[in-house]
Structures are given as structure tokens and as C-alpha cells.
Amino acid sequence: MRVRWGQTLALSSVTLLLTSCAPLLAANPRFATDAGAGPQGAPPETSVADGPPAVEAPKNDLSWQDCTGRVSADAAVPVPSGITLDCATYDADLDSIKGANGSITIGVVRATSADTPAGAGPVVMTTGTDLPSSAQLPVWLSRAGADILKTNPIVAVDRRGTGMSEDIDCRDLFDRQEMIDQTQFEPGDDPVAKLGAVVQTATTTCTDTIAPGDSAYDNAHAAEDIERLRSTWDVPTLALWGIGNGAQVALAYAGSHPDKVSRLVLDSPLPLAVGAESATEQKVKGQQAALDAFTAQCAATNCPLGPDPKAAVDALLTAARNGDGPNGASVAAVADAITTALAFPRGDRVTASNALAGAIASARAGDTGAMSELIARAERTRQTDGQFVNGCSDALNRPTPDRVRELVVAWDRLYPQFGTVGALRMVNCLSWPSGTAPQDPKDLKIPVMLLGVQNDPIVGNEGVAAVAATIINAGANSKRVIWQGIGHGASIYSPCALPPVLGYLESGKLPETDTFCPA
Incomplete structure (x- = not known):
């Protein structure tokens, strides 16, 4: 059975490092000096005897088709010359967690360049619900993201109901606009009650539209969509790069499939169990x-x-x-x-x-x-x-x-x-069916890169510290890259943020210190 929704849609290099991308100490962040002070309060460094798993190329790849022009036009961002975008889809179970029958189509976009090595394993990138991954990928590539393509392809996965994944069209135009406007122009002096009435109707309409998958659109199910991609590719592990809500999805994947992760980059994350x-x-x-x-x-x-x-x-x-x-x-x-x-x-x-x-x-x-x-x-x-x-x-x-x-x-x-x-x-x-938080990782075998932005209008700047504690509790180490600019996604908007992560992707080893990137 297939369930379908309606379709709508770094003087010297040392000087450069210290001025453009100054390292910080990891556990109790402060500027590094020549005094030889070590990290304070950091967990003991541990290592895996054989090192982290390699990032492997798919054994059974998807059926890719060139979509450079389409994705570039949809994002309204030109793709740099020499980069090719290919699109594909794959089917995932509608609800592999609770067992509802049906399947759903997940859209993915792969970025490669003439410099991308043949047979290199992909980096799987997701922005979750913040905006479609396929829309943010061209933005990343137009900035410093193209540097990743010198070593690995990037595969952007759109979350269910967004971007190139199977669409959801469930609210009528009136309810959608009323929710955008928060019923400002409707009579009455109780905005919570006015908006609540509209939301109740929209919630009923949308849960009816997506049934029997009305409980299948949370972070845990998004993580299972990524697991389906891994199993389809027939690779033992994935290199995951999550940004914003995508970092929550990647963290949820590490919680449910800790042995299936070879690299884990969490940019602008929030804890999985954070309350509304x-x-x-x-x-x-x-x-x-x-x-x-x-x-x-x-x-x-x-x-x-x-x-x-x-x-x-x-x-x-x-x-x-x-x-x-x-x-x-x-x-x-x-x-x-x-x-x-x-x-x-x-x-x-x-x-x-x-x-x-x-x-x-x-x-x-x-x-x-x-x-x-x-x-x-x-x-x-x-x-x-x-x-x-x-x-x-x-x-x-x-x-x-x-x-x-x-x-x-x-x-x-x-x-x-x-x-x-x-x-x-x-x-x-307020009217949506209640859900539960995905399980935090318990036994991570790999170190984790964490990134954050000082002035982030989507998630704020408190999530990195909270998720760092989650990583420690999972028995793993982490290092941080903090950009003091304005935006959502340090790796997207700060060229300074990428080099430490590129080194991690290549070797599986964390940089020696945290990194501070000026605005």
C-alpha cells in the first residue's frame, strides 16, 4: 500500500589561524595562549583502537538524474561552475516504528564536482524542518561548502513532506494565512483563543490527510528514513551532517543506530528532549x-x-x-x-x-x-x-x-x-497529538563535531552546550566550532568553520582544540 498526499508543490599561516579562526580550549572555553594551559574540566580523552569506520561508497546506488538547473532555480541561488546536482528518490516505510502500513517517497539531491574522487563515500546532510535540505544545499555550495566536494560527494535528504520528498498539502488557504498572521485581523481580544480555533481545524484536517501516518512525522521517523537510505546503499555506516533540526534528526539516528555512524557533525543543535x-x-x-x-x-x-x-x-x-x-x-x-x-x-x-x-x-x-x-x-x-x-x-x-x-x-x-x-x-x-522524544545516544563509538552560532534566530545559542553533555553521557568526545556571526548554520555561513570539520571528515579524529570564528 502506498500513501500519497496532494501535490503542490587559515606575515604566516599561524597568524592567519589566530586572527581568522582562533582556537579555544575545549571544556571551559577561553582563548588559547602560549602558556601551555590544558583543557579544564574536560572528560578524559578516549580512543577506539581501530579508529572510526571508513566512509564507504554505496554498493547499490540510487537512480540519479541531473537536476542542477531545477534545484538552483528553486533555491534562487546559482550553483558554482563545475558542480553537478543529481536528484533521486527512494521509498521508506510510512511508520516502521509503530507499524502503520504504507510507504512514503523521500527526495534526495547529490552534489559532486570534477574534483570529487571516484568511489568516495558521501556525506549525508540534512537541515530537517528548518527549510528543505535541497534548498539549502545550493546556498552551502555557493559559499565554502564546495570544498567538501574535493573529498566527498554531499547527499542532501529532504525531510518528509518538504522539498523534494512526498508533499503534504492539508490546510486550506484561509487557515494557512490565519496561522501566519496569528489571526491579528480577526475580531476578539483573546489572540490565544482566536488562533487556537483555527489551529484546531487545521490540525484535524492535516491529521486526517496524513492518516494512518499521523504519528509518523517526528524526528525518530526522519531518522528511520535515513536508515532506509543506508540499507538501500548497503553500506555499514553513514557520515551524517545535521544542521538545526537536521542535527536533532542526526542525533536521533545516532541514538537508534549508534553502530551505523562513521562521522557525526551537529551544527546548531538542540537536545532531543527539549520542551516546546x-x-x-x-x-x-x-x-x-x-x-x-x-x-x-x-x-x-x-x-x-x-x-x-x-x-x-x-x-x-x-x-x-x-x-x-x-x-x-x-x-x-x-x-x-x-x-x-x-x-x-x-x-x-x-x-x-x-x-x-x-x-x-x-x-x-x-x-x-x-x-x-x-x-x-x-x-x-x-x-x-x-x-x-x-x-x-x-x-x-x-x-x-x-x-x-x-x-x-x-x-x-x-x-x-x-x-x-x-x-x-x-x-x-497545542492541538497536535502528543509525541515522545527519541532516545539519546547511549554508547557512541565515534567522536563528534559540534558547531554553533552566537546569534542564531532559529535555535538560539544554548543548544551546543546541552548537546555536548549528551555526547559525554554517551561515552564519546567532542570539539566545538563557534561562529560569532548572524545566521543559522556555522558550517553554511562561516568559511572559518569548515577546516576543522573537513579534517574530521577525512581522518575521523577531532581537532586538538575548540575553534572560535569571528563574525
Whole structure:
């Protein structure tokens, strides 16, 4: 039986290292010096006698077809010359955990270049629900990601219901827009109740649409989709690179299949058992930190927002809150557009910052074109039905409606630009069937690379430390790469972050120290 949904869619090199990518000590991070101080509080170093497993090439590969133009066009990012993207699909069990019958199609994209060695094993990359892996792959390749192709192909796996995997189309246009706008324009003075009513209808419609797989869209099932890829390839282990929610999926895979992992790179992770309220507050803190960093940079470079960039952002959000947003956009839509632009910048740091500042300044002056495009981009990439279904399936220990009401008030004071919108976003999952957290890894045989971003508008910056504890509890070692920039995914947006990870991919050994990358 097949279940189908509707279709819609580094003077010298030492100097360079110290100035561009300065190492830190691993356990109690501080700047490295020549004093010879060792790591403080670090777990004892352990090693596997035979070393980590090799990254092997598939014995039974998928049926790949060139899709360079299509993927590049969908992502609106040119693929660098000499790189080829190939697409394929494979079938996974609808619910191999609980036993619901049926199958589902998973979409994958492989990147290779003329420099990629024949017979090299692939690095499996996933961004989870943050946005489709197939959409972020061209962005990565247009930056420093292409360096990976000198040693390994990259295979990006789209999560169920997103990107090139089997689509979910379950909310009607009205409910989808109402959820994006958080029912701002509907009558009534209780936004939690207003939004909750819409969410109840959307939840019923979506669970009916995906039945009997209504409990098959969480991190654990996404991990099993990756296991199906491994078994299809007939390789003993996988090299996994997860970013954001994809890091949770990769961590879940390491928990359920610890002997099937040869490399594990977790960029911008959150713990598997993080509760919905904690995850949301970390995200809102990250959005505020990203805005602070953006406005500070903006002021220092005389950007179009004038001498007080944060006041300009506040003015735009206030206008939207009062019903005078760009082209009538809600405050939630404007906030999402700004945080999406900060999380997933286009171009270099200065170009991306000036583009966002220009869009905000123009919108305040009455020219809403650029801001309207940012709003549309955020909706296309962050508000799909597949992301709704997967995101709510992953949301654990959700607050009650009354608790959300309390947080709407409290977070408005604590996080004035994004707190209220963040609190109300939790309403989206209050009616979704409850789930359980995947098992944490218990006996990892390989070391782990952890990466994080100081100003991350999607997950905040607290997850790396929490996941480092998880790795220690699993009996493994880790090293960290921390980028002090703005964005989601240090390995995507910081060239400094890649060299330590490339060395790890090649040898299976961790760098000697943690690494600090400036913005």
C-alpha cells in the first residue's frame, strides 16, 4: 500500500589561524595562549583502537538524474561552475516504528564536482524542518561548502513532506494565512483563543490527510528514513551532517543506530528532549541577539536605517501591529520576514545586512516591494504544511493555553521585538497529538563535531552546550566550532568553520582544540 498526499508543490599561516579562526580550549572555553594551559574540566580523552569506520561508497546506488538547473532555480541561488546536482528518490516505510502500513517517497539531491574522487563515500546532510535540505544545499555550495566536494560527494535528504520528498498539502488557504498572521485581523481580544480555533481545524484536517501516518512525522521517523537510505546503499555506516533540526534528526539516528555512524557533525543543535516552551524561548532569545548584532553592525556602517537602526525596526513592527504593515502585512509576517532574512542571508555579510536595512527603510518610506518579497520568501520557505506537520510532531511538553497567555505578556517585556509573536507561535501545536522524544545516544563509538552560532534566530545559542553533555553521557568526545556571526548554520555561513570539520571528515579524529570564528 502506498500513501500519497496532494501535490503542490587559515606575515604566516599561524597568524592567519589566530586572527581568522582562533582556537579555544575545549571544556571551559577561553582563548588559547602560549602558556601551555590544558583543557579544564574536560572528560578524559578516549580512543577506539581501530579508529572510526571508513566512509564507504554505496554498493547499490540510487537512480540519479541531473537536476542542477531545477534545484538552483528553486533555491534562487546559482550553483558554482563545475558542480553537478543529481536528484533521486527512494521509498521508506510510512511508520516502521509503530507499524502503520504504507510507504512514503523521500527526495534526495547529490552534489559532486570534477574534483570529487571516484568511489568516495558521501556525506549525508540534512537541515530537517528548518527549510528543505535541497534548498539549502545550493546556498552551502555557493559559499565554502564546495570544498567538501574535493573529498566527498554531499547527499542532501529532504525531510518528509518538504522539498523534494512526498508533499503534504492539508490546510486550506484561509487557515494557512490565519496561522501566519496569528489571526491579528480577526475580531476578539483573546489572540490565544482566536488562533487556537483555527489551529484546531487545521490540525484535524492535516491529521486526517496524513492518516494512518499521523504519528509518523517526528524526528525518530526522519531518522528511520535515513536508515532506509543506508540499507538501500548497503553500506555499514553513514557520515551524517545535521544542521538545526537536521542535527536533532542526526542525533536521533545516532541514538537508534549508534553502530551505523562513521562521522557525526551537529551544527546548531538542540537536545532531543527539549520542551516546546524552552525551545521557543531559546529561539526568541536568538532572534533578539541577531537583531542586536544586525542593528549594531548597521549603525557602524551607516546603513540606510540611519543613526538608530533598532528604532527603525521597532517603528515598522509597531506599524504592522497597528494594522499598517507593508501592504497590510501582519506583525507576525513582518517579524518572520526579518528573522528569516537574518537566519538565511543572501550574499556576504555587508550585502545581506544592507539589503535587509534597505527593505525596512523603503517600507517605512512607503515603498513596500522589497519587504513584501522578504515576507513572501519567509512564507514559502518557513510556513509550509510539511513544516507545520513535522514541527508539531517534534514539539514536546507543550504549554497550556493559559500558560501561553502568561508568556505573551511576560515575553513582550523581556523580548520586545519578537516575544509576543514567538509565544503565540506555540499555539500552532497545542492541538497536535502528543509525541515522545527519541532516545539519546547511549554508547557512541565515534567522536563528534559540534558547531554553533552566537546569534542564531532559529535555535538560539544554548543548544551546543546541552548537546555536548549528551555526547559525554554517551561515552564519546567532542570539539566545538563557534561562529560569532548572524545566521543559522556555522558550517553554511562561516568559511572559518569548515577546516576543522573537513579534517574530521577525512581522518575521523577531532581537532586538538575548540575553534572560535569571528563574525
